[in-house]
Amino acid sequence: MERSLSRILLIILSLSLILPLLMILMWSVTVSWPFPEIFPRELGLRGLRTIFQPGSRALDSLITSIRISVFVTILTLAITIPGGKALGLYEFPGKGFIKIIVLAPLIVSPVAIGMGIHGTFIRLGLTNTELGVILIHIVPVIPYGIRIFTNIFELVGDQLEEQGKVLGAGSFQTFMHITLPTIMPGIISAGSMIFIISFSQYFLTFLIGGGSVQTFPLLMVPYIQSGDRMMAASYSLVFIVVALLALLGIEKMLRLYYSKNSGIAGVFYTKNSD
Amino acid sequence: EEEETLDLETMTWEEILEEAEGSEVRFYGWGGDQAINDWMNGFVAEQMMEKYDITLEWVPMNIDEILNKLQGEKQAAARGTADMIWINGENFFTAKSNDLLYGPFTEMLPNFNNYVNSEDVEVKYDFGYPTEGYEAPFGKTQFVMIYDQEQTPNPPTNHEALLSYAKAHPGEITFPAPPDFTGSVFVRNIIYDIVGHEQFLDMEAEKEVVREAIAPAMEYFKELKPYLWREGETYPATLAQLENMYADGEVRMVMAYNSNLVSQRISSGMFPETSTSVIFDKGTVGNGHFIGVPFNSYNRVGALVVINEILSPEVQASKYNPDNWGDLPVLDNDKLREEDREIFERVELGEGALPQDVLLENRLPEVPAPLVPIIDQIWMENLLD
Amino acid sequence: MFQLKKSSIKPYIYLLPVMSILIFVFTLGLGISILQSLGYHPGIGLYEVTLDYYREVFQSAGFFSGLIFSLRVSMISTVIAAVIGVSLAYLLVMQKKDYRGLQALLKLPIIVPHLVAAFLIFTLFSQSGMIARLGVLLGIIEESRDFPALIFDSQGIGIILAYVWKGTPFIFLIVYQVLRSIEQDMVEAARNLGARGSDVFFWIFLPLSLPSVFSTFIILFAFSFGSYEIPFLLGPTTPRALPVLAYIEYTNPDWTNRPYAMAMNMVLAGISVMLVWLYHWVFKRYQHHRKGR
């Protein structure tokens, strides 16, 4: 009984979070929908057609967006996993200070940061390049990565890593075979956050990409700021669906990797023992 | 780059055309309108490709962000990515006073010389600020208010009528609070309607002076406040939200600094078909919008060619067509050849929009740019506690 | 919980890449921002270093009401998001199945950009929004004006709704992964010693996930306290949230106003740092307290 009650509660809470999204779906095909009607008065496909029409930049920019965000995710994971490990497993002078410092990208407004870095990026020849955009996207996602991995490492400890080393695994091997699989839940949640935040980045993309790197939000945001709800919703819809698919795809790949490092061995031994 | 700058001034138009051939031009500007985006990416880009083998890249971007980017590039003395920017008003003032624009260049454009009246105040001045050839006219708009004729058969055409209309329908009129761009224009229109517009054209940008000049208008707003939506305690944050509220029937009036907005919204189905534009009897503020060339444009020759083409009757007429955009043309009727004039006459105006001549007759000039923030400030101090 | 390792050099090496990026960002971003807030901005012809801008920021009318508004709104929304998010994670972890589909769907609000979230909340909760329409349909209200003002209201309810909607799944996602990695063994042991469902939650799940809850809380709070999009689009005209004030100053085409915007940003950042530090301090003491019992 306790369980069914909690299931009902779970469903209600989840639905109240998910259902609002129906509004985006509806508005993406709604021409007019005056008060107090419950269903749109007139439907149309202008928004979606604009996005998918031949020669539309939307599709190209989606690919650019995904490419950038995937790189950002990989790079950020690569630097925040060791960082989180240091904060999660070690005691050292300055730790408390660093824990606050890593939040800086959230605390200092991205406008201030972006403007500050713009000049340096120009001098380094990174503006108007995808590389520059990727690098700048790393900044706002650092807090998410570091924080999540710090917590995960605090939780899992390093006993299994020790075991790996004892069995002769070098640092890299230990990382690949033991650390990665044990922190996989953290990688999935941090990776999702990083991907999402990078994927929806607007201001920094524009500032550093200078308009030559056209991501999807660059096209989408002006519509969202305008009163054209159909265009705004259509772009949002495509954005959300693509981001979700990309996320699930990445997650699936990670899980596949994860099971490859354990499951296949399992199959093999089960078979042989019969 | 330096060379090019030097060359440009001495080059003939033919040489410029030749130089520009096969190049790429990047045009940055507001991208929140599907029709405009389509027109830019479609008609204009195709024209450029066909006529000059120029690839025109339309980059949707807000002007304040563009200026920030230019400013950063200027400090680092870097080459830019934008060749043309869509600009006007205060932003032009900021750009020009910070040396972010290349110019003067308008005199180099054959179409400017041929079709544009360079002595027209709306070409010479932008928000009271002299353009000095640093930006070429692009189009014109005028502030309008939009009502649903079915709901409001006799829309108010002056501030007093507006007040009694608000009293008759309390809570159904509102506007985005300044310093929102459109809300700010609305406030200036009311001010013009109450205290006239002439005094502002050469008014000192001094808060006390302005405060005194607009005091009656502030009284008016205070009187209006209780009859506004939510009793004037709060205002929509953006024009977009006001548009949505109007579309959903929550308020009775919406406004636009775009005389053609109504026909676009009607044709896209957002606004009721009975929506119509209204201006005050004493007229409403109008302004022009322009195209500038960033100081660090990489392809100035290309930019000049494109701007020149935009000033051609074909492009201007196409832009005037509400199916494309509906923006008022900037060419001088008197300078046009007969056949060109006909192109304009053939353009069919959209639903609910006022014809060009009605607008032009009731067109008031903008206040000088420096006054705008001062007025906004005073309004806020008076009406937001 | 376990012995933290003491090592002189390793943690610094691990932190080197990420810290070098942060320090790079810091010296440049923050340094330049501070200079600009002090009125030094050669790019727009300002050279005089002065504290006037700060003084004016502190003296300006909207500042304190904006500060309090910002604090209140971000605090309330983060607390609500944390409570619902943690409950959701707990409810899900207690189920036998793991509802993969539901999990994927719950990621959606995280994906939705803040601007779109504002749009959504607007279409749902404005006086002519979906909820109001349902109210009319059910005969609870007659016209849009009868619907309570949730958007642009002086309590910031619309902002809170938007942040809760965005923040809850975020907390859920992180905490759920943590809860799932807590071994079922621990739960069995607790139940075996007489723990009821709520005991398991308060004594096992909550403490073990608390560091994560706390971290996500801080992230959400710092974010909502410092960003302008949602309060700008859904907030009242007065009082305006602090970041909105800064944003409005920033977008002022008159660039000589820039130092105000920067000064406000710096004040905002300063307050944020103080709050985060305070949180850390409290949390540490709390943990200490538990350890030392």
Next chain:
Amino acid sequence: MKEVLLQNINKFYDGEETIKNLTLKVEKGEMISLLGPSGCGKTTTLKIIAGLVEADQGKIFIDGKSMDHLPTQKRGAVIVFQDHRLFPHMTVGANIEFGLRMKRVPKSIRRKKVQEMLQFVGLEKQGGKFPGQISGGQKQRVAIARGLIVDPAVLLLDEPFSNLDQRLKEEMRSFIVDIQRKLKITTILVTHDKEDALITSSKIGVMFDGELKQYGTPEELYEAPNSLAVARFFGEINEIPYKTIDDGKIHTAIGIYEKDGRLAELEETDKLLLRPEAIFLSKEDDGSGNTIRSEIGNSVLGKVNHRTFAGEKTYYEVDIDSLRIRGSVIGKGAFQTGESVFVHAAKESLIVCK
């Protein structure tokens, strides 16, 4: 003080039958042991009783009440887990206190009890440490203390002494037995140490492969195992080949015995077993003319093949013709490898096994 009854329990893991038709009754206040080789299903049985694992078939009653669908926390059966399962985020003290907290025992009482427990398990100094900071044996002691403190109605101990040294284990064992007797806690002890089982329990069950092979008093199991496997389980054992010849006597490799007393009902299919400690060795010729061993019954001659010193005793492998038997001798033992010895066993120590 509650009675525990398992009726025809079956449990499958991945399609494999892990518990096979298990029926087991533990009387009120009784302490029994479950023995069996690794992986035979002991832990699973405890988990089924405690309600942590659901049986696929069968019924469980505690004090006559069916436990169907009763959640763990309401059964009052506390397991001390083999793998400790200490809460990593709580100190040793808080771990021990946990059960009392769940019972909403007032703080002052809790404190007192925890102090007592800490003292008893010898961890006064470790009360403030976290599980990650204490040694293996200390963890085990915390686990025991955590289970005992709640005065459970049914106590399920899963190898609670495996990480303790002899002395400590004996202390803990007698402490648990004391408490158990005093409070009459119905207790099931899972252990791999036959001594634990024999010393503490009024009954012992031996499981193999999910089946309860024998259930009885320690003496019964030790002296009358119903299978070779059970007998083996109580320590190494020698199987003694024999023949029953018409003379009514039993001819074994270590001597000839009358077919009476214990051996009266020996059937041909039965096995004859002999524990190492029941084998007496004496020197063929010890020089001093001492004849201690030879006085006891008949004996045969064998040859020492291997000798292993194990402190308290010494193991000998002795070859008697082709038969190799193992005997143990208290102390160091005086025999050398290669030496000839007399091997002898008393009739009473012969075990007949079906």
Next chain:
Amino acid sequence: MKEVLLQNINKFYDGEETIKNLTLKVEKGEMISLLGPSGCGKTTTLKIIAGLVEADQGKIFIDGKSMDHLPTQKRGAVIVFQDHRLFPHMTVGANIEFGLRMKRVPKSIRRKKVQEMLQFVGLEKQGGKFPGQISGGQKQRVAIARGLIVDPAVLLLDEPFSNLDQRLKEEMRSFIVDIQRKLKITTILVTHDKEDALITSSKIGVMFDGELKQYGTPEELYEAPNSLAVARFFGEINEIPYKTIDDGKIHTAIGIYEKDGRLAELEETDKLLLRPEAIFLSKEDDGSGNTIRSEIGNSVLGKVNHRTFAGEKTYYEVDIDSLRIRGSVIGKGAFQTGESVFVHAAKESLIVCK
């Protein structure tokens, strides 16, 4: 085959000295045991050797090379942990295979070796299961197999048999000893079971409270413990009060002994100890006129206070005047509580302890 040398190792945890000036040398290819009560620092010592814990002072040499700052994976010292530490995301098979994979052993060889290991530890059927799905003893076996498979240069076993039943433990023990001998792996076994230590090791070290109290051969430790604590550690022991009177004889509670042989150097401060198994009991009057016990030296009369049956043997508590001693008797023992018995001990079994 490597020599392990610890020199003056110190280790502090939270300001408490956990390892105190430990010096220990293990010869190439030797197998030694570390014994000691729970929490005395055995595991910590192993971790220091493997490089998982850094000593605060002192040096470690493996094969003469200083291990300072050499990371764990380069030391070639493999620990089999007390708490198993199986990789939860790998199957049993993959866990065992892990070390070979790290060494880049070709797949075909890996497969073969893993199969062999699985078979040896009796887990052929469990190869595909995950650690969460196997029993405690099975986990322990996986941990052993995983450590053994890599042929480590130095093998550190931390209570590897604690969860195994007697039979399995003996099997595993002899398997490990065989491998150890064959490959001459320098091995340190931490155990709480004195039998394990005595049987497998050429030397035994006994630790108390972080200190190595005695280090020597099994016989030395068993027969000549250098402290009561060490003696106690090898099983229960009776302390026998005595007086040396002028007659040159030693008058103890269980008889009078000549002061020669082992007792020659007994000093007044020394203790006289006697293990339970060295105590012989005989009936005051067994009816049959049998005089087996009384033949051995002198004896005193005592009264059986308590009897505990432990299978293989039976413990008796016997009161001799105010002294209570514990004796053990092989088999069931014929004495009843309350009965009077003769108590006797051979002089050779008396232990002198400083």
